[in-house]
Amino acid sequence: MARQLEIDRLSKRFGEITALEDITFQVSAGEIFGLVGSNGAGKTTAMRIVLGVIAADAGEVRWEGTPVRLDTRRRIGYMPEERGLYPRMRVAEQLEYLACLHGMTASAAHASVDAWTERLGVADRRDDDVIKLSLGNQQRVQLAAALVHDPEILVLDEPFSGLDPVAVDVMSAVLRDKAGTGVPVVFSSHQLDLVERLCDRVGIVRHGRMITAGTVDDLRAGGREELIVHAPQAAPGWADRLPGVTVHDHSDGRTRLTLGEDADDQLILRAALATGPVHEFARRRPSLTELFRHIVGPREEIS
Amino acid sequence: MSAETSNDRAIMLIARREISTRLRSKAFRVATLISILILVGIALVSKISSGGPSYQDVGVTPAAASTTDRLTAVARALHIDLRVHDVGEAAGRARVRDGELDGLLVGDDPAAIDVVVQTGLDDDLRSVLQLVAQRAALDRQVSALGGDPATVSAAVAGARVRVTPLERPTETDGQQLALGIITSVLIYMSLLINGQAVAQGVVEEKTSRVVEILLATVRPRQLLIGKVLGLGTVGLIQMAAIALCGIVAGTATGALHMHASATAGTVVWLIIWFLLGYTAYSLAFAGVASLVSRQEDVAAVVTPVLMLLIVGYVIGVSILPSTPDSGFVAALSLIPIFAPTLMPVRLALGVVPAWQAVVSLGGIVVAIPLLLWLSARIYQNAVLHSGARVRLRDAWRTG
């Protein structure tokens, strides 16, 4: 049986609002899957359904081919969007409690809490009440809470929000390690540069539907490539008449072009050289952010 | 791991967390301390108001020994508990000074009694001594007139007042009344304090949003049961501690004479009714509390449940002490809502026929699973709704 988490045609309505409509995607073991989408697209709703925190109106979540039930959920590491820990309970005690609730023995829980608080840099706060920690450190404890029971699956809702750059690096490394041990990792984020760097595959959610999913390269296949030409002596309009070429802007001798189907880059290079020296001639692949804007549309940009 | 054992384990873990958190909480310690103070206060007040059925300890020196028999006879006739101690004069005076003896008889003339006291003579004891002296004077006059003092005494002793009650008297003595009042206060405070703790615990989990990660691993029902169980365990320990302090205070002040079997019976019933009452009320508290997300909304939402508790208590303390066999209260105490606050008090007063005890127990034993079902359903549907207060109707319908 394929070790993969399948989200199969989930639908959910809240009164008049359709939060999810037949959303479908799969995350294989060892894969990091990034869920992106505008505010209110339905990412959180989808994750909460995976964790059984809310029930779907229709559809099913499966792990290794069987529908996810409470005993499977106990083996998921979950970080909810709205962070939640007992404010007046000590860090270590709280993490041990959560690990035990997930089925760990007390001694295993203790060892695991030691290891994770160490790794996430909150070891010296183990005996403090959670409420005394800074927001970022509470966030680290929250991540520890998702990891202490050595989960088989990770579902993290915006795990990077509120973290400092060092913590972002630690978090990224942890996710890679976890994926390296065969854990499927799903996380949502609005930091698309991070998603691009970290994820094996990305899914873009819009109005409760998965409009496209694949590797970042797959997503790029839809978008057109850009070419940057730096020819200081070129006059404006030098590339206007070349076939398949659209000029976006031209300033300081730097021209940004997109290439259509019938464009020939060698022809462009020759035309550029004809104007004088060429210092730069580079293809530039669109970033995920640009792809996102293109796919979701300018009116629904990520805030 | 079977589903059943993991279910129990989750509930035990949740209960254990509740216990350790609660034992550490300042609010809990303060509430316990205040309860103990209130109860000790009641013991002191009831001692003062009832005058107490405590013994009068009277020392009798060898010189006054001839009065001993008459002293005990008169005290018995007046229904005054009197203990006579034979002591030497010096030792006797010392014991009076220490407050161990209420009076020391020193003179040898039975018709002119000399009594040494610490500060003043107790009224009861004064009456007894007065009568003893008067009898001695009377005997002397009878002898002087040539009569037989023994015949006169017998005749006097035979003189009685016959009382014919038109209604059956209530068979409650002061002891049981004290026990009843203590029971009433104790059960009311325990249900109040611990029921509120459950309500606050439910809302705290909503406020802090921790409920979301909890419900990703345990069922809402497990969370509810674990919480009720854990806080109930602490509540039981707390009530036992308070009751113990109350009994010790009552005994020490003399407000309470330990009639071992009656007291033990009361305590057993108290524990049984605390457990049943707490279970029922805490489930109700948890259900309504799950509708709100902020601590400041708790008070408003639990008020209806609280009112039921208060009504039962107020009816109990205002009617039962004067009318322990009130039919109205008896009827109320059979209804599961009021049984926890009224039945243990009536049991302490010793006015409950066996069938009533059984009916009220049966009622609440049936009510608890019903409440669990009801409350769990509301809790389950409402506990993840943060923000505005969830309407009861919506919590009932969804899901």
Ligand SMILES: Nc1ncnc2c1ncn2[C@@H]1O[C@H](COP(=O)(O)OP(=O)(O)OP(=O)(O)O)[C@@H](O)[C@H]1O
């Ligand atoms: N409990 C709820 N009650 C009513 N509507 C809800 C509820 N939860 C979510 N919604 C609605 O469902 C839609 C999807 O919300 P969701 O939180 O899943 O979006 P999201 O993709 O996580 O957004 P964000 O990026 O802002 O976190 C939104 O329109 C939201 O208003």
Ligand SMILES: [Mg+2]
């Ligand atoms: Mg969200």
